Amino acid sequence: MKINVEVECTPEEARRAMGLPDFTPVHDHYIGMLLESLEKGASPEMLDQMMRSWAPMGEAGLGMWRQLFDLAGTTSKKG
Numbered sequence: 001m002k003i004n005v006e007v008e009c010t011p012e013e014a015r016r017a018m019g020l021p022d023f024t025p026v027h028d029h030y031i032g033m034l035l036e037s038l039e040k041g042a043s044p045e046m047l048d049q050m051m052r053s054w055a056p057m058g059e060a061g062l063g064m065w066r067q068l069f070d071l072a073g074t075t076s077k078k079g
Contacts, residue, residue: 052062
């Protein structure tokens with residue numbers, strides 16, 4: 001037996017229904033810091049370093065995501 005259930009809701013409603021925390025204030029603060037840096041005339045190198053320091057696990061976290069995307073790219077080309 002197979003049963004399909006469709007639920008129509010916004011991402012906010014889904015987050016609340018699943019009991020997940022609201023990270024909107026953190027996201028807004030992060031974006032605010034990025035915009036402030038851009039307004040001050042940050043160089044590309046400075047932005048790169050800033051993003052690396054803000055990323056979870058720093059450089060290791062970025063490397064993990066890079067490997068994941070590389071793997072996904074090579075997998076999709078095979079199929």
